[in-house]
Amino acid sequence: MSECPKSRHANKSKNDMVNLVDNVEQKEDLKFNRRAFLKSAVGASMALGLSTVPFSVRAMMGLTDDEEDRVEIIDLDQLPVGESHKFYYPTEKDQALLVHTVDGDLVAYNSECTHLMCPVFYQKEENKLLCPCHKGSYDVNSGQPIAGPPQRELPLIEIEVVNGKVYAVGRQFRHG
Amino acid sequence: MDKKWYWGIIFFTVAVNVIMLQLTTRAYLGREFEMVLPYSIVGVVMAGIAFFTFLQWKKVEYKEDEK
Structure with a gap:
Protein backbone atom coordinates (compact mmCIF):
# COMPACT_ATOMS: atom_id res chain seq x y z
CA MET A 1 0.00 0.00 0.00
CA SER A 2 1.51 3.35 -0.97
CA GLU A 3 1.89 6.04 1.64
CA CYS A 4 0.63 9.55 1.07
CA PRO A 5 0.46 12.57 3.36
CA LYS A 6 -2.99 12.81 4.92
CA SER A 7 -2.82 16.53 5.56
CA ARG A 8 -0.53 19.53 5.47
CA HIS A 9 0.86 18.51 8.89
CA ALA A 10 1.12 14.85 8.11
CA ASN A 11 3.91 13.22 10.01
CA LYS A 12 6.30 11.20 7.94
CA SER A 13 7.19 8.84 10.73
CA LYS A 14 7.09 5.13 9.98
CA ASN A 15 5.40 4.53 13.30
CA ASP A 16 1.72 3.68 12.80
CA MET A 17 0.76 5.23 16.08
CA VAL A 18 2.20 8.60 15.05
CA ASN A 19 0.42 8.47 11.70
CA LEU A 20 -3.00 8.27 13.29
CA VAL A 21 -3.69 11.88 12.28
CA ASP A 22 -7.45 11.47 12.10
CA ASN A 23 -7.66 10.10 15.57
CA VAL A 24 -8.99 12.74 17.96
CA GLU A 25 -7.38 10.88 20.87
CA GLN A 26 -3.98 10.64 19.29
CA LYS A 27 -2.14 11.92 22.38
CA GLU A 28 -3.76 9.30 24.59
CA ASP A 29 -2.99 6.61 22.02
CA LEU A 30 0.64 7.63 22.08
CA LYS A 31 0.71 7.70 25.85
CA PHE A 32 -1.46 4.70 26.79
CA LEU A 63 17.00 -12.05 64.60
CA THR A 64 19.66 -10.65 66.89
CA ASP A 65 17.09 -9.49 69.46
CA ASP A 66 16.80 -11.73 72.48
CA GLU A 67 13.90 -10.05 74.15
CA GLU A 68 12.27 -12.67 76.40
CA ASP A 69 12.98 -12.76 80.12
CA ARG A 70 11.43 -14.52 83.07
CA VAL A 71 8.95 -12.12 84.68
CA GLU A 72 6.74 -12.66 87.69
CA ILE A 73 3.10 -11.89 86.93
CA ILE A 74 0.97 -12.61 90.00
CA ASP A 75 0.35 -15.03 92.88
CA LEU A 76 -1.95 -17.76 91.65
CA ASP A 77 -4.27 -17.46 94.67
CA GLN A 78 -4.96 -13.82 93.74
CA LEU A 79 -6.45 -14.91 90.43
CA PRO A 80 -9.66 -16.88 90.96
CA VAL A 81 -11.24 -19.01 88.23
CA GLY A 82 -13.01 -16.91 85.60
CA GLU A 83 -10.87 -13.82 86.23
CA SER A 84 -8.14 -12.15 84.25
CA HIS A 85 -5.13 -10.03 85.14
CA LYS A 86 -3.45 -7.37 83.02
CA PHE A 87 0.34 -7.24 82.87
CA TYR A 88 3.11 -6.22 80.48
CA TYR A 89 5.45 -8.61 78.68
CA PRO A 90 8.17 -8.61 77.46
CA THR A 91 8.44 -4.80 77.68
CA GLU A 92 6.38 -2.10 79.34
CA LYS A 93 4.86 -1.32 75.94
CA ASP A 94 3.49 -4.83 75.36
CA GLN A 95 0.20 -5.18 77.16
CA ALA A 96 -0.81 -8.72 78.03
CA LEU A 97 -3.61 -10.61 79.70
CA LEU A 98 -3.35 -13.62 82.01
CA VAL A 99 -6.62 -15.55 82.11
CA HIS A 100 -7.71 -18.19 84.59
CA THR A 101 -10.40 -19.73 82.41
CA VAL A 102 -13.66 -21.18 83.67
CA ASP A 103 -12.20 -24.59 82.76
CA GLY A 104 -9.40 -23.97 85.28
CA ASP A 105 -6.59 -23.45 82.75
CA LEU A 106 -4.06 -20.62 82.85
CA VAL A 107 -3.40 -18.91 79.52
CA ALA A 108 -1.72 -15.62 78.64
CA TYR A 109 -1.63 -13.57 75.46
CA ASN A 110 -0.49 -10.16 74.38
CA SER A 111 -3.79 -8.38 74.50
CA GLU A 112 -3.50 -6.02 71.53
CA CYS A 113 -6.01 -7.11 68.90
CA THR A 114 -4.22 -8.23 65.74
CA HIS A 115 -6.70 -6.20 63.70
CA LEU A 116 -6.14 -2.61 64.89
CA MET A 117 -4.36 -3.00 68.24
CA CYS A 118 -7.33 -2.35 70.54
CA PRO A 119 -7.02 -4.15 73.90
CA VAL A 120 -8.97 -7.39 74.19
CA PHE A 121 -10.88 -8.44 77.30
CA TYR A 122 -11.82 -11.78 78.77
CA GLN A 123 -15.55 -12.50 78.62
CA LYS A 124 -16.24 -15.01 81.36
CA GLU A 125 -19.82 -15.73 80.26
CA GLU A 126 -18.84 -16.82 76.75
CA ASN A 127 -15.32 -17.97 77.72
CA LYS A 128 -13.66 -15.98 74.93
CA LEU A 129 -11.50 -12.93 74.39
CA LEU A 130 -13.37 -9.99 72.93
CA CYS A 131 -12.12 -6.89 71.14
CA PRO A 132 -14.83 -4.25 71.65
CA CYS A 133 -13.64 -1.97 68.82
CA HIS A 134 -14.89 -4.11 65.93
CA LYS A 135 -16.37 -7.09 67.76
CA GLY A 136 -13.49 -9.37 66.96
CA SER A 137 -13.21 -12.39 69.23
CA TYR A 138 -10.61 -15.04 69.97
CA ASP A 139 -10.72 -18.54 71.37
CA VAL A 140 -9.41 -18.21 74.92
CA ASN A 141 -7.77 -21.66 74.81
CA SER A 142 -5.83 -21.16 71.57
CA GLY A 143 -5.75 -17.41 70.94
CA GLN A 144 -7.01 -18.03 67.40
CA PRO A 145 -9.55 -15.58 65.91
CA ILE A 146 -13.07 -16.99 65.78
CA ALA A 147 -15.15 -14.00 64.69
CA GLY A 148 -14.86 -10.48 63.34
CA PRO A 149 -12.07 -8.83 61.37
CA PRO A 150 -8.90 -10.27 63.03
CA GLN A 151 -7.03 -12.70 60.77
CA ARG A 152 -4.05 -13.61 62.95
CA GLU A 153 -3.85 -15.19 66.37
CA LEU A 154 -2.83 -13.29 69.51
CA PRO A 155 0.82 -13.78 70.49
CA LEU A 156 0.95 -16.54 73.10
CA ILE A 157 2.89 -15.90 76.30
CA GLU A 158 4.41 -19.03 77.75
CA ILE A 159 3.84 -19.26 81.49
CA GLU A 160 5.14 -21.33 84.37
CA VAL A 161 3.73 -21.74 87.84
CA VAL A 162 6.42 -22.14 90.50
CA ASN A 163 5.64 -22.13 94.25
CA GLY A 164 2.24 -20.58 93.67
CA LYS A 165 3.59 -17.73 91.55
CA VAL A 166 2.87 -17.33 87.84
CA TYR A 167 5.81 -16.37 85.61
CA ALA A 168 5.96 -15.33 81.97
CA VAL A 169 8.91 -17.11 80.36
CA GLY A 170 8.60 -16.65 76.61
CA ARG A 171 6.47 -15.66 73.68
CA GLN A 172 5.26 -17.33 70.49
CA PHE A 173 3.83 -15.38 67.59
CA ARG A 174 2.68 -18.25 65.37
CA HIS A 175 1.16 -21.11 67.30
CA GLY A 176 -1.64 -23.60 67.01
CA MET B 1 12.14 -15.83 21.13
CA ASP B 2 8.60 -14.79 20.28
CA LYS B 3 7.50 -11.48 21.82
CA LYS B 4 4.60 -13.23 23.54
CA TRP B 5 7.13 -15.09 25.64
CA TYR B 6 8.51 -11.80 26.95
CA TRP B 7 4.99 -10.71 27.89
CA GLY B 8 4.37 -14.04 29.57
CA ILE B 9 7.59 -13.92 31.58
CA ILE B 10 6.97 -10.34 32.74
CA PHE B 11 3.41 -11.04 33.88
CA PHE B 12 4.57 -14.22 35.56
CA THR B 13 7.07 -12.15 37.57
CA VAL B 14 4.29 -9.70 38.51
CA ALA B 15 2.15 -12.59 39.80
CA VAL B 16 5.05 -14.15 41.73
CA ASN B 17 6.06 -10.83 43.26
CA VAL B 18 2.52 -10.10 44.46
CA ILE B 19 2.61 -13.44 46.27
CA MET B 20 6.15 -12.85 47.57
CA LEU B 21 5.20 -9.46 49.02
CA GLN B 22 2.18 -11.01 50.72
CA LEU B 23 4.25 -13.89 52.14
CA THR B 24 7.04 -11.56 53.23
CA THR B 25 4.75 -9.22 55.17
CA ARG B 26 2.95 -12.19 56.68
CA ALA B 27 6.21 -13.79 57.82
CA TYR B 28 7.52 -10.46 59.13
CA LEU B 29 4.38 -9.66 61.14
CA GLY B 30 4.28 -13.24 62.43
CA ARG B 31 7.93 -12.85 63.60
CA GLU B 32 8.96 -15.80 61.39
CA PHE B 33 12.13 -13.88 60.60
CA GLU B 34 13.97 -16.87 59.15
CA MET B 35 11.34 -17.07 56.36
CA VAL B 36 11.47 -13.38 55.41
CA LEU B 37 14.87 -13.49 53.67
CA PRO B 38 14.09 -16.41 51.27
CA TYR B 39 10.85 -14.74 50.17
CA SER B 40 12.67 -11.46 49.72
CA ILE B 41 15.41 -13.10 47.64
CA VAL B 42 12.81 -14.66 45.33
CA GLY B 43 11.16 -11.22 44.99
CA VAL B 44 14.43 -9.50 44.07
CA VAL B 45 15.40 -12.27 41.61
CA MET B 46 11.99 -11.99 39.94
CA ALA B 47 12.40 -8.20 39.76
CA GLY B 48 15.75 -8.76 38.03
CA ILE B 49 14.24 -11.27 35.61
CA ALA B 50 11.47 -8.77 34.80
CA PHE B 51 14.02 -6.05 34.11
CA PHE B 52 16.29 -8.14 31.87
CA THR B 53 13.29 -9.58 30.03
CA PHE B 54 12.11 -6.03 29.45
CA LEU B 55 15.49 -5.08 28.00
CA GLN B 56 15.33 -8.04 25.60
CA TRP B 57 11.74 -7.24 24.65
CA LYS B 58 12.70 -3.60 24.04
CA LYS B 59 15.51 -4.64 21.73
CA VAL B 60 13.19 -6.82 19.64
CA GLU B 61 10.21 -4.45 19.74
CA TYR B 62 12.03 -1.31 18.63
CA LYS B 63 14.12 -3.11 16.04
CA GLU B 64 10.89 -3.57 14.07
CA ASP B 65 10.37 0.21 13.94
CA GLU B 66 13.77 0.72 12.37
CA LYS B 67 13.06 -1.67 9.49
Whole structure:
Protein backbone atom coordinates (compact mmCIF):
# COMPACT_ATOMS: atom_id res chain seq x y z
CA MET A 1 0.00 0.00 0.00
CA SER A 2 1.51 3.35 -0.97
CA GLU A 3 1.89 6.04 1.64
CA CYS A 4 0.63 9.55 1.07
CA PRO A 5 0.46 12.57 3.36
CA LYS A 6 -2.99 12.81 4.92
CA SER A 7 -2.82 16.53 5.56
CA ARG A 8 -0.53 19.53 5.47
CA HIS A 9 0.86 18.51 8.89
CA ALA A 10 1.12 14.85 8.11
CA ASN A 11 3.91 13.22 10.01
CA LYS A 12 6.30 11.20 7.94
CA SER A 13 7.19 8.84 10.73
CA LYS A 14 7.09 5.13 9.98
CA ASN A 15 5.40 4.53 13.30
CA ASP A 16 1.72 3.68 12.80
CA MET A 17 0.76 5.23 16.08
CA VAL A 18 2.20 8.60 15.05
CA ASN A 19 0.42 8.47 11.70
CA LEU A 20 -3.00 8.27 13.29
CA VAL A 21 -3.69 11.88 12.28
CA ASP A 22 -7.45 11.47 12.10
CA ASN A 23 -7.66 10.10 15.57
CA VAL A 24 -8.99 12.74 17.96
CA GLU A 25 -7.38 10.88 20.87
CA GLN A 26 -3.98 10.64 19.29
CA LYS A 27 -2.14 11.92 22.38
CA GLU A 28 -3.76 9.30 24.59
CA ASP A 29 -2.99 6.61 22.02
CA LEU A 30 0.64 7.63 22.08
CA LYS A 31 0.71 7.70 25.85
CA PHE A 32 -1.46 4.70 26.79
CA ASN A 33 -0.64 1.91 24.40
CA ARG A 34 0.60 -1.66 24.40
CA ARG A 35 4.22 -0.69 24.96
CA ALA A 36 3.41 1.68 27.82
CA PHE A 37 1.30 -1.04 29.41
CA LEU A 38 4.19 -3.51 29.35
CA LYS A 39 6.55 -0.90 30.75
CA SER A 40 4.12 -0.28 33.62
CA ALA A 41 3.93 -4.02 34.27
CA VAL A 42 7.74 -4.22 34.47
CA GLY A 43 7.77 -1.24 36.84
CA ALA A 44 5.09 -2.86 39.00
CA SER A 45 6.97 -6.16 39.11
CA MET A 46 10.21 -4.46 40.13
CA ALA A 47 8.48 -2.28 42.73
CA LEU A 48 6.76 -5.31 44.26
CA GLY A 49 9.94 -7.38 44.30
CA LEU A 50 12.15 -4.64 45.74
CA SER A 51 9.58 -3.62 48.36
CA THR A 52 10.30 -6.91 50.17
CA VAL A 53 13.90 -5.80 50.86
CA PRO A 54 13.21 -3.47 53.84
CA PHE A 55 11.34 -6.32 55.55
CA SER A 56 14.32 -8.67 55.21
CA VAL A 57 16.70 -5.98 56.50
CA ARG A 58 14.49 -5.41 59.54
CA ALA A 59 14.07 -9.16 59.99
CA MET A 60 17.83 -9.71 60.04
CA MET A 61 18.09 -7.01 62.71
CA GLY A 62 15.24 -8.69 64.62
CA LEU A 63 17.00 -12.05 64.60
CA THR A 64 19.66 -10.65 66.89
CA ASP A 65 17.09 -9.49 69.46
CA ASP A 66 16.80 -11.73 72.48
CA GLU A 67 13.90 -10.05 74.15
CA GLU A 68 12.27 -12.67 76.40
CA ASP A 69 12.98 -12.76 80.12
CA ARG A 70 11.43 -14.52 83.07
CA VAL A 71 8.95 -12.12 84.68
CA GLU A 72 6.74 -12.66 87.69
CA ILE A 73 3.10 -11.89 86.93
CA ILE A 74 0.97 -12.61 90.00
CA ASP A 75 0.35 -15.03 92.88
CA LEU A 76 -1.95 -17.76 91.65
CA ASP A 77 -4.27 -17.46 94.67
CA GLN A 78 -4.96 -13.82 93.74
CA LEU A 79 -6.45 -14.91 90.43
CA PRO A 80 -9.66 -16.88 90.96
CA VAL A 81 -11.24 -19.01 88.23
CA GLY A 82 -13.01 -16.91 85.60
CA GLU A 83 -10.87 -13.82 86.23
CA SER A 84 -8.14 -12.15 84.25
CA HIS A 85 -5.13 -10.03 85.14
CA LYS A 86 -3.45 -7.37 83.02
CA PHE A 87 0.34 -7.24 82.87
CA TYR A 88 3.11 -6.22 80.48
CA TYR A 89 5.45 -8.61 78.68
CA PRO A 90 8.17 -8.61 77.46
CA THR A 91 8.44 -4.80 77.68
CA GLU A 92 6.38 -2.10 79.34
CA LYS A 93 4.86 -1.32 75.94
CA ASP A 94 3.49 -4.83 75.36
CA GLN A 95 0.20 -5.18 77.16
CA ALA A 96 -0.81 -8.72 78.03
CA LEU A 97 -3.61 -10.61 79.70
CA LEU A 98 -3.35 -13.62 82.01
CA VAL A 99 -6.62 -15.55 82.11
CA HIS A 100 -7.71 -18.19 84.59
CA THR A 101 -10.40 -19.73 82.41
CA VAL A 102 -13.66 -21.18 83.67
CA ASP A 103 -12.20 -24.59 82.76
CA GLY A 104 -9.40 -23.97 85.28
CA ASP A 105 -6.59 -23.45 82.75
CA LEU A 106 -4.06 -20.62 82.85
CA VAL A 107 -3.40 -18.91 79.52
CA ALA A 108 -1.72 -15.62 78.64
CA TYR A 109 -1.63 -13.57 75.46
CA ASN A 110 -0.49 -10.16 74.38
CA SER A 111 -3.79 -8.38 74.50
CA GLU A 112 -3.50 -6.02 71.53
CA CYS A 113 -6.01 -7.11 68.90
CA THR A 114 -4.22 -8.23 65.74
CA HIS A 115 -6.70 -6.20 63.70
CA LEU A 116 -6.14 -2.61 64.89
CA MET A 117 -4.36 -3.00 68.24
CA CYS A 118 -7.33 -2.35 70.54
CA PRO A 119 -7.02 -4.15 73.90
CA VAL A 120 -8.97 -7.39 74.19
CA PHE A 121 -10.88 -8.44 77.30
CA TYR A 122 -11.82 -11.78 78.77
CA GLN A 123 -15.55 -12.50 78.62
CA LYS A 124 -16.24 -15.01 81.36
CA GLU A 125 -19.82 -15.73 80.26
CA GLU A 126 -18.84 -16.82 76.75
CA ASN A 127 -15.32 -17.97 77.72
CA LYS A 128 -13.66 -15.98 74.93
CA LEU A 129 -11.50 -12.93 74.39
CA LEU A 130 -13.37 -9.99 72.93
CA CYS A 131 -12.12 -6.89 71.14
CA PRO A 132 -14.83 -4.25 71.65
CA CYS A 133 -13.64 -1.97 68.82
CA HIS A 134 -14.89 -4.11 65.93
CA LYS A 135 -16.37 -7.09 67.76
CA GLY A 136 -13.49 -9.37 66.96
CA SER A 137 -13.21 -12.39 69.23
CA TYR A 138 -10.61 -15.04 69.97
CA ASP A 139 -10.72 -18.54 71.37
CA VAL A 140 -9.41 -18.21 74.92
CA ASN A 141 -7.77 -21.66 74.81
CA SER A 142 -5.83 -21.16 71.57
CA GLY A 143 -5.75 -17.41 70.94
CA GLN A 144 -7.01 -18.03 67.40
CA PRO A 145 -9.55 -15.58 65.91
CA ILE A 146 -13.07 -16.99 65.78
CA ALA A 147 -15.15 -14.00 64.69
CA GLY A 148 -14.86 -10.48 63.34
CA PRO A 149 -12.07 -8.83 61.37
CA PRO A 150 -8.90 -10.27 63.03
CA GLN A 151 -7.03 -12.70 60.77
CA ARG A 152 -4.05 -13.61 62.95
CA GLU A 153 -3.85 -15.19 66.37
CA LEU A 154 -2.83 -13.29 69.51
CA PRO A 155 0.82 -13.78 70.49
CA LEU A 156 0.95 -16.54 73.10
CA ILE A 157 2.89 -15.90 76.30
CA GLU A 158 4.41 -19.03 77.75
CA ILE A 159 3.84 -19.26 81.49
CA GLU A 160 5.14 -21.33 84.37
CA VAL A 161 3.73 -21.74 87.84
CA VAL A 162 6.42 -22.14 90.50
CA ASN A 163 5.64 -22.13 94.25
CA GLY A 164 2.24 -20.58 93.67
CA LYS A 165 3.59 -17.73 91.55
CA VAL A 166 2.87 -17.33 87.84
CA TYR A 167 5.81 -16.37 85.61
CA ALA A 168 5.96 -15.33 81.97
CA VAL A 169 8.91 -17.11 80.36
CA GLY A 170 8.60 -16.65 76.61
CA ARG A 171 6.47 -15.66 73.68
CA GLN A 172 5.26 -17.33 70.49
CA PHE A 173 3.83 -15.38 67.59
CA ARG A 174 2.68 -18.25 65.37
CA HIS A 175 1.16 -21.11 67.30
CA GLY A 176 -1.64 -23.60 67.01
CA MET B 1 12.14 -15.83 21.13
CA ASP B 2 8.60 -14.79 20.28
CA LYS B 3 7.50 -11.48 21.82
CA LYS B 4 4.60 -13.23 23.54
CA TRP B 5 7.13 -15.09 25.64
CA TYR B 6 8.51 -11.80 26.95
CA TRP B 7 4.99 -10.71 27.89
CA GLY B 8 4.37 -14.04 29.57
CA ILE B 9 7.59 -13.92 31.58
CA ILE B 10 6.97 -10.34 32.74
CA PHE B 11 3.41 -11.04 33.88
CA PHE B 12 4.57 -14.22 35.56
CA THR B 13 7.07 -12.15 37.57
CA VAL B 14 4.29 -9.70 38.51
CA ALA B 15 2.15 -12.59 39.80
CA VAL B 16 5.05 -14.15 41.73
CA ASN B 17 6.06 -10.83 43.26
CA VAL B 18 2.52 -10.10 44.46
CA ILE B 19 2.61 -13.44 46.27
CA MET B 20 6.15 -12.85 47.57
CA LEU B 21 5.20 -9.46 49.02
CA GLN B 22 2.18 -11.01 50.72
CA LEU B 23 4.25 -13.89 52.14
CA THR B 24 7.04 -11.56 53.23
CA THR B 25 4.75 -9.22 55.17
CA ARG B 26 2.95 -12.19 56.68
CA ALA B 27 6.21 -13.79 57.82
CA TYR B 28 7.52 -10.46 59.13
CA LEU B 29 4.38 -9.66 61.14
CA GLY B 30 4.28 -13.24 62.43
CA ARG B 31 7.93 -12.85 63.60
CA GLU B 32 8.96 -15.80 61.39
CA PHE B 33 12.13 -13.88 60.60
CA GLU B 34 13.97 -16.87 59.15
CA MET B 35 11.34 -17.07 56.36
CA VAL B 36 11.47 -13.38 55.41
CA LEU B 37 14.87 -13.49 53.67
CA PRO B 38 14.09 -16.41 51.27
CA TYR B 39 10.85 -14.74 50.17
CA SER B 40 12.67 -11.46 49.72
CA ILE B 41 15.41 -13.10 47.64
CA VAL B 42 12.81 -14.66 45.33
CA GLY B 43 11.16 -11.22 44.99
CA VAL B 44 14.43 -9.50 44.07
CA VAL B 45 15.40 -12.27 41.61
CA MET B 46 11.99 -11.99 39.94
CA ALA B 47 12.40 -8.20 39.76
CA GLY B 48 15.75 -8.76 38.03
CA ILE B 49 14.24 -11.27 35.61
CA ALA B 50 11.47 -8.77 34.80
CA PHE B 51 14.02 -6.05 34.11
CA PHE B 52 16.29 -8.14 31.87
CA THR B 53 13.29 -9.58 30.03
CA PHE B 54 12.11 -6.03 29.45
CA LEU B 55 15.49 -5.08 28.00
CA GLN B 56 15.33 -8.04 25.60
CA TRP B 57 11.74 -7.24 24.65
CA LYS B 58 12.70 -3.60 24.04
CA LYS B 59 15.51 -4.64 21.73
CA VAL B 60 13.19 -6.82 19.64
CA GLU B 61 10.21 -4.45 19.74
CA TYR B 62 12.03 -1.31 18.63
CA LYS B 63 14.12 -3.11 16.04
CA GLU B 64 10.89 -3.57 14.07
CA ASP B 65 10.37 0.21 13.94
CA GLU B 66 13.77 0.72 12.37
CA LYS B 67 13.06 -1.67 9.49
